[in-house]
């Protein structure tokens with residue numbers, strides 16, 4: 142069986158080009174059967190929804206193990222940090238798989254919400270800083286309201302980064318904001334640092 146990587150149509154093995162798209166066919170399934178997102182030949186997990194692509198696992202021993210519970214087989218990966226997770230570890234939000242630590246991350250397609258601000262100026266400053274660190278940035282504001290009708294208030298500028306770079310971007314942003322604190326409180330501490338690990 143061959144497939145068009147563009148329109149996902151199935152073809153006979155003898156075909157070479159998609160009649161509709163005029164692109165060369167590939168001999169692997171180029172889309173996720175769960176979310177219909179594009180996947181590449183080397184993917185073991187769907188990069189869009191996180192599901193384990195079981196049809197690509199030929200040997201049961203090749204099933205990745207859950208990073209939280211090493212004896213349990215993973216059924217997906219966290220779409221943010223990429224770690225393999227089992228049935229017990231998975232948090233599902235809007236059809237995508239997350240680990241417990243990342244289930245709060247707000248996604249729009251393959252971008253994650255990093256920060257919201259009310260000023261275009263601050264957004265531009267943050268964008269420049271992150272791009273300086275090599276992290277691609279997309280900024281959505283009221284004028285792009287079509288993207289955010291479901292995300293609550295529109296009187297804000299949303300700064301988004303590719304979902305797999307969110308942790309890196311958060312660190313970069315924290316450094317930036319702490320070095321530019323407008324309050325200059327020398328005695329106070331940020332108070333946002335928490336030690337995780339209170340497991341039930």
Ligand SMILES: [Zn+2]
Nearest residue numbers: 145148159162
């Ligand atoms: Zn096609």
Ligand SMILES: [Zn+2]
Nearest residue numbers: 173176187190
């Ligand atoms: Zn998928």
Ligand SMILES: [Zn+2]
Nearest residue numbers: 219222240243
């Ligand atoms: Zn994660």
Ligand SMILES: [Zn+2]
Nearest residue numbers: 207210227230
């Ligand atoms: Zn687990």
